[in-house]
Amino acid sequence: MDKFRAMATFVQIVDAGSLTAAAAATSQSPTGVVRLLAALEAALGVRLLNRTTRRLALTDEGRDYLARCRRILADVEDAEHLLSARQHRPAGRLSLTAPVMFGRRHVVPVVNEFLAAHPDMQVQLLLLDRVVDLLEEGMDLALRIGGLAESSMVALPLGATRQVVVASPRYLDRYGQPQVPADLGRHRCLAFDAGDRGWSFEIEGERRVVPIAPVLGTNQVDAALDACLQGLGCTRLLHYQVAEHLAAGRLVRLLRAFERPAVPIHLAYPQKRLMSLRVRAFIDFARPRLRAAVPGDDGARIAPAGPGV
Incomplete structure (x- = not known):
């Protein structure tokens, strides 16, 4: 069994969602794909996929093996590009993750521009409001908001x-404007977190959490923002999420003197990963455009560059 071919076929099966689609994508027969998957599972001594007549589902072992595959x-592809005549023209697949609204x-606009400028590139963009482990999930880049723990x-x-x-x-015409964070206890609050019962502020040089009683708790930014725009209450979101509404006068910024320090926005990649031409090309293309796209926020400091920031 060609182990490398078997690994590539396994990844294609997962991405295509079926054995038949994977066979078409890899120019193999469906029978050949089934046999190759069975041989791979036999060699590993584990089942990678649970197969029914309707769908495929990764096992826990399959999920771990998929990330490593x-x-x-990706590393093999990087090596080939670095040693080929195509190294002066970025080509291949780039994977990127970012928070949903950002x-x-x-x-998305930057990725679209990049693809238009580099027709030999393909981009997989994963929008998720959770931290993705790039090494474990085999991804190239992440846009992160907040400090990096890794x-x-x-x-x-x-x-x-x-x-x-x-x-x-x-809303402010009807209920008045809070002057200090403690006033929020008497206001209708819209929480971007179904379990949120307190908002943190900088009070007398210390971080303090002020209790709130949300009339709406949601895990979707857009839901909290829409309710706020309709005058149903006040909410706390990141500045970039409301910048256009503040500029247009549709929203008013409250309790500014008590805001917590700004958090950095980074484009991050694994230090151990070989910097491929396609990753370098995207960073060089995207970084100035993303810097220009981040809405200005008076006093928001930009964190210094470097690993582990």
């Missing part, structure tokens, strides 16, 4: 943003 295949607003990551600063409390003029 992606990483190995990704939709700022990353010392193994190289962080390229793009800007900074902070949490801000906002409300619509219609």
Whole structure:
């Protein structure tokens, strides 16, 4: 059995969602794909996929093996590109993850521009409001908001943003404007977290959590923002998420004197990963555009570059 071919076929099966589709994508017969998968599972001594007549589902072992296969295949592809005549023209697959709203607003336009400028490139863009382990999931780059806990990551600063409390003029006309964080206990709050019962502020030089009683708790930024725009309450979101509404006067920034320090926005990649031409090309293309796209926030500091920032 050609182990490398078997690994590539296994990844293709998962990406295609079926054995038949994987066979077509790899120019193999469906029978050949089934046999190759069975031989791979036999060699490993584990089942990688649970197969029914309707769908395929990764086992726990299959999920772990998939991440490692992606990483190995990407490294092989990197080596081939570095040694080929194509090294002066970026080509191949790039994988990138970003938070949902920031990704939709700022990353998607940059990715589209990049693909138009580099027709030999393919980009897999994963928008998720969770931290993705790039090494474990075999991805190249991540846009991160907040400090990086992993010392193994190289962080390229793009800007900074902070949490801000906002409300619509219609809401403030009806309920008045809070003057200090404690006033929020008497206001209708919209929480971007179904379990959120307190917002943190900088009070007398210390971080303090002020209790709130949300009339709406949601795990979707857009839901909290829409309710706020309709005058249903005040909410706390990141500045970039509300910048356009503040500029247009649809929202008012509240309790500014008590805001917590800004958090950095980074483009990050694994320190141990060989820097391929396609990754370098995307960083060089995207970084100035993303820096320009981050809405300005008075006093928001930009963190220094370097690993583990």
